[in-house]
Amino acid sequence: MYDAGKIIPGLIVFVGLMLFAIYYNVGNKIEDPKPEKPVGYTSCVLPLEEIRAEHMVLLNEWRDEVIREGKREKVEAGGKMYEKSLQNGCMHCHTSQEKFCDQCHKYASVNPYCWDCHVTPEYGKALGEAN
């Protein structure tokens, strides 16, 4: 082998760098995300498993229905009617982005751009039912 003196140390450094992340995190306990549940509300617009996995799809569907098709009728959950809206629907109950949305998003390392435009309500303060 030519240049074994360069290739072999190079390989060792490369493998070492690749394995560093595993070595560094070994034994670290990663905390499960703990999204804060809204107080006083028991049911969401979809069953828990579905909303957990599919909320982004639902939000896109709502957006298209509301903006493009004009279907703005409210959706029912646990006897209450909610707007098809992230800002005025979901965040009516889940009032904190940091304590609810970001918990799992950070854990899963996803960065949705919802809040580039949508405004988060005041923490702990449900928005008016009418809007």
Place this chain on the structure above:
Amino acid sequence: MDSTRRKFLKIAGLSAVAGIGAPAGLNMLMNKNVQAAGGHGDAAPAAHGGGHGEAPTGKRYGMVIDTVKFHERPGLAEKAIKACHSYHNVPDFGNNKDEIKWLWNERFANAFPDKSHYKKDDDLNSNQFLVLCNHCDNPPCVRACPTKATFKNKDGIVMMDFHRCIGCRFCMAACPYGARSFNWRDPRGEKDGRPFIKETNKLFPTRMRGVVEKCNFCSWRLAQGKEPLCVEACGGTGAMVFGDLNDPHSEVSQVLRTRFTIQRKPTLGTKPSVFYII
């Protein structure tokens, strides 16, 4: 061998011609049928003035702005602008170049450039005229938009889906009314400690940098059976009348039937839905 090749080429040629020609021919036939059924807008030679005379199908929201009433009540236009801009989180960047406009005042010469004539009366020259997106029946911005971020909804409102806007600004170039504004800066930012949005309304989103925005005729309020915010701000003055242009019994139709109104740049064929009493 020669004769079979000759035959083959003939058949291949004929089928190629038929294959290319048939869909075009079918299309023509189909279009004829559509036109016979009475297309909306396209086949209207009386399109010049817009709105009048065509067979109305479905809703078409529109507005009459009585500029006389606005001029009799100084401050009313500003009140309407404030009602709109404060609710919709319209930023104020502090300079005219970056200005975001949903509803704004314009001089007569700028709002109605085709109505220019020698010796206008003093009021026309000195007064301001309230302008907004015309929600055209034939909107050039919609044709220009490459992503369908702007489109005409079933109520005749030219809507914006801010999610889909890529900020190409073709719509701004296409709009002859200057009704579209581009966010050159982040609307949530600030300059010298002054935030661009004075007080954020928590019920409405802001926009982000690189997005075009304009008046949406308060489509979300219409769904709740309310009038647009600007119309509401004018109260019972009748300075702004909103309604369905296709409904002959709506208030806006009554006003249009009984008063002489003008549109902005009607000769362009965009068929604006906003009418002015001068």
